Amino acid sequence: MGFLDIDNATKSYGAVEVLHRVDISVEEGEFLVLVGPSGCGKSTLLNMIAGLEEISSGEIRIKDAVMNGVHPSKRNIAMVFQSYALYPNMTVGQNITFGLEMHGVPKGERETAMAEVAKLLQIEQLLDRKPGQLSGGQRQRVAMGRALVRNPDVFLFDEPLSNLDAKLRVDMRTEIKKLHQKLGTTIVYVTHDQIEAMTLSTRIAVMNGGYVQQLGTPKEIYDTPANLFVATFMGSPSMNLIPVRVRTEGNAVYAVTQNSQGQEISLTFFQPSDRLRSYDGQEIILGIRPEALTDVEGADQRSAHVERLENMVAVTEPAGSDTFVTTTLGGAECVARMRSDADVVAGKQTVFAVNMEKAVVFDPTTEQRIL
Amino acid sequence: MSVATQDTAIRTGRIARAMIYLVLVLFALFYVLPLYVMAVNSVKPLSEITGGGMMALPEVWTIEPWLKAWSTAQIGVEPTGLRPYFWNSISMVVPAVAISTVLGALNGYVLTKWRFRWDTILFGLMLFACFIPFQIVLIPMAAVLGFLGLAGSTSGLVLVHVVYGIGFSTLYFRNYYAVFPTELVRAAQIDGAGFFQIFWRILLPSSGPISVVCIIWQFTNIWNDFLFGASFASGDGAPMTVALNNLVQSSTGVKEYNVHFAGAILAALPTLLVYIVAGRYFVRGLMAGSVKG
Numbered sequence: 001m002g003f004l005d006i007d008n009a010t011k012s013y014g015a016v017e018v019l020h021r022v023d024i025s026v027e028e029g030e031f032l033v034l035v036g037p038s039g040c041g042k043s044t045l046l047n048m049i050a051g052l053e054e055i056s057s058g059e060i061r062i063k064d065a066v067m068n069g070v071h072p073s074k075r076n077i078a079m080v081f082q083s084y085a086l087y088p089n090m091t092v093g094q095n096i097t098f099g100l101e102m103h104g105v106p107k108g109e110r111e112t113a114m115a116e117v118a119k120l121l122q123i124e125q126l127l128d129r130k131p132g133q134l135s136g137g138q139r140q141r142v143a144m145g146r147a148l149v150r151n152p153d154v155f156l157f158d159e160p161l162s163n164l165d166a167k168l169r170v171d172m173r174t175e176i177k178k179l180h181q182k183l184g185t186t187i188v189y190v191t192h193d194q195i196e197a198m199t200l201s202t203r204i205a206v207m208n209g210g211y212v213q214q215l216g217t218p219k220e221i222y223d224t225p226a227n228l229f230v231a232t233f234m235g236s237p238s239m240n241l242i243p244v245r246v247r248t249e250g251n252a253v254y255a256v257t258q259n260s261q262g263q264e265i266s267l268t269f270f271q272p273s274d275r276l277r278s279y280d281g282q283e284i285i286l287g288i289r290p291e292a293l294t295d296v297e298g299a300d301q302r303s304a305h306v307e308r309l310e311n312m313v314a315v316t317e318p319a320g321s322d323t324f325v326t327t328t329l330g331g332a333e334c335v336a337r338m339r340s341d342a343d344v345v346a347g348k349q350t351v352f353a354v355n356m357e358k359a360v361v362f363d364p365t366t367e368q369r370i371l
Numbered sequence: 372m373s374v375a376t377q378d379t380a381i382r383t384g385r386i387a388r389a390m391i392y393l394v395l396v397l398f399a400l401f402y403v404l405p406l407y408v409m410a411v412n413s414v415k416p417l418s419e420i421t422g423g424g425m426m427a428l429p430e431v432w433t434i435e436p437w438l439k440a441w442s443t444a445q446i447g448v449e450p451t452g453l454r455p456y457f458w459n460s461i462s463m464v465v466p467a468v469a470i471s472t473v474l475g476a477l478n479g480y481v482l483t484k485w486r487f488r489w490d491t492i493l494f495g496l497m498l499f500a501c502f503i504p505f506q507i508v509l510i511p512m513a514a515v516l517g518f519l520g521l522a523g524s525t526s527g528l529v530l531v532h533v534v535y536g537i538g539f540s541t542l543y544f545r546n547y548y549a550v551f552p553t554e555l556v557r558a559a560q561i562d563g564a565g566f567f568q569i570f571w572r573i574l575l576p577s578s579g580p581i582s583v584v585c586i587i588w589q590f591t592n593i594w595n596d597f598l599f600g601a602s603f604a605s606g607d608g609a610p611m612t613v614a615l616n617n618l619v620q621s622s623t624g625v626k627e628y629n630v631h632f633a634g635a636i637l638a639a640l641p642t643l644l645v646y647i648v649a650g651r652y653f654v655r656g657l658m659a660g661s662v663k664g
């Protein structure tokens with residue numbers, strides 16, 4: 001039993017099922033991020049936790065108490081909305097204390113709680129203003145203040161940063177993370193931005209089409225994606241997917257593919273599993289992150305198995321800290337992430353280092369990772 | 372070459388502008404003419420009117436016609452002037468406008484923020500009320516008022532106008548609240564506000580412009596209504612419009628045009644006043660629903 005349990009929860013609108021048997025258990029103090037493309041059902045799931053949407057079947061429990069049918073205000077949750085949803089006719093102070101007032105907290109206590117939260121979020125000087133007179137970042141803070149002041153069991157965030165400009169978004173992201181580390185509260189956070197998901201979460205649920213595709217720590221999700229969807233959705237630039245044929249020779253297992261000239265090349269798998277051996281002779285998909293495909297000097301020195309191959313450089317894109325190099329493997333366009341001063345020239349052959357320890361493989365028909 | 376074209380461009384601009392102003396001024400004069408005639412003739416002795424010269428300014432200025440119209444003219448049986456009927460209208464309009472506006476706001480709130488099965492159909496049916504001609508409902512309405520024991524009373528008229536007004540007030544508020552962010556309602560729900568608290572504390576404070584639109588619309592329609600007043604109010608209970616008609620129709624002997632003009636202006640004053648006081652909110656409110664997201 002976790003702190004927040006989502007147990008086989010399903011949501012249907014009429015005959016259409018938009019969430020299919022979602023099963024997530026969140027521990028106290030966890031920062032769970034629901035990430036996925038638009039329309040995958042993240043907000044719906046969050047609203048079901050909040051009580052703003054009914055649960056069609058299954059159960060949601062907070063601290064072991066079943067929440068199905070419990071009014072949002074009685075779940076001891078707080079929510080920060082994408083639009084911030086600040087009451088336009090009330091001052092910042094009134095916005096923050098409205099929930100306490102509705103819960104019958106006496107005025108004295110409300111003022112104390114408000115002062116505390118205002119100090120924490122550094123919005124003391126804004127308390128008498130109306131939301132219309134605030135900047136985007138300030139509104140964001142006030143919205144968080146309104147959530148914090150109730151001292152809820154679970155915080156729910158629905159894309160809270162997506163209305164901010166890029167710079168402010170990064171700042172607020174850090175601030176939310178700090179706040180979580182300071183207060184240790186349980187958070188469920190919805191975003192479509194995979195970088196936000198990676199940086200903020202203690203655990204990520206990647207969603208698509210109403211299904212949870214994978215639930216795990218950011219590292220698990222990034223290093224061992226459960227299927228092709230997760231592999232491509234998480235990470236930027238996204239994972240290189242190269243069609244290869246499996247060939248076993250004694251103990252060794254090779255991924256056979258073509259270089260940019262169409263000549264056959266092969267890469268040796270690192271610690272191949274028995275499942276992988278059983279694909280002998282078949283086509284599979286080899287997944288390699290851009291940072292695992294790099295120049296020889298930039299290759300991970302602690303990796304137990306780095307392969308080298310020579311290939312044609314199609315395009316180089318210097319990005320300051322790194323240089324992104326485009327090349328073709330097995331007919332698929334691949335991006336390599338090299339050191340910024342790596343010696344590569346477009347149209348010339350160069351040696352790539354492939355960190356096979358980090359390589360993952362997928363079955364092309366089921367799209368699942370081959371374990 | 373290019374200078375020449377620019378020159379003509381400016382000149383045609385000036386001519387066009389002058390034409391536009393000319394036409395506008397003519398229209399304005401045309402529209403203001405009836406008011407002018409009414410105003411001028413309401414402050415003349417009757418002899419000046421009957422002697423011809425409707426358009427001329429009075430030779431002798433007098434407020435006698437106004438006083439007579441207000442307090443001593445013969446309306447029906449008693450020489451009471453329009454005064455008691457003015458109060459009849461007020462006591463009909465104020466509750467009718469207030470009730471239909473509040474109910475319209477509540478309907479709009481429910482139809483947009485507490486959606487339920489068939490809600491759009493229900494809204495469609497309510498909209499239908501805006502298009503039912505008054506004449507059709509006269510007889511059934513009379514029967515209902517009789518059944519309720521409200522026949523011939525001001526409360527009866529209030530009921531009629533509220534029923535008729537709800538269609539429009541619901542339409543106004545529904546469209547206004549449709550673009551009111553639902554996330555605010557959800558936030559308030561999580562904060563623990565109930566159905567009426569959300570309405571009262573969150574929606575109503577942001578409903579100024581549309582309330583003004585609704586109030587002006589209802590006030591004007593109900594104040595100016597003649598048919599329901601004539602059909603469902605008897606004698607002393609008649610509203611201003613009916614009384615004005617009686618004043619004009621029932622005067623024996625000479626037609627006192629100056630008194631009639633004064634009476635007509637008196638009957639029109641409240642709606643005029645409402646427009647002057649709240650008119651700019653009216654336009655702003657009408658725009659708000661369509662432009663602001």
Ligand SMILES: Nc1ncnc2c1ncn2[C@@H]1O[C@H](COP(=O)(O)OP(=O)(O)O)[C@@H](O)[C@H]1O
Pocket residue numbers: 013018036037038039040041042043044045
């Ligand atoms: N009230 C509704 N009626 C029918 N379908 C809905 C309703 N609300 C959301 N949906 C559908 O549910 C799916 C998930 O929506 P949502 O949870 O908002 O996605 P997102 O992951 O972008 O937040 C979408 O396909 C959407 O069309």
Ligand SMILES: [Mg+2]
Pocket residue numbers: 042043044
């Ligand atoms: Mg969403």
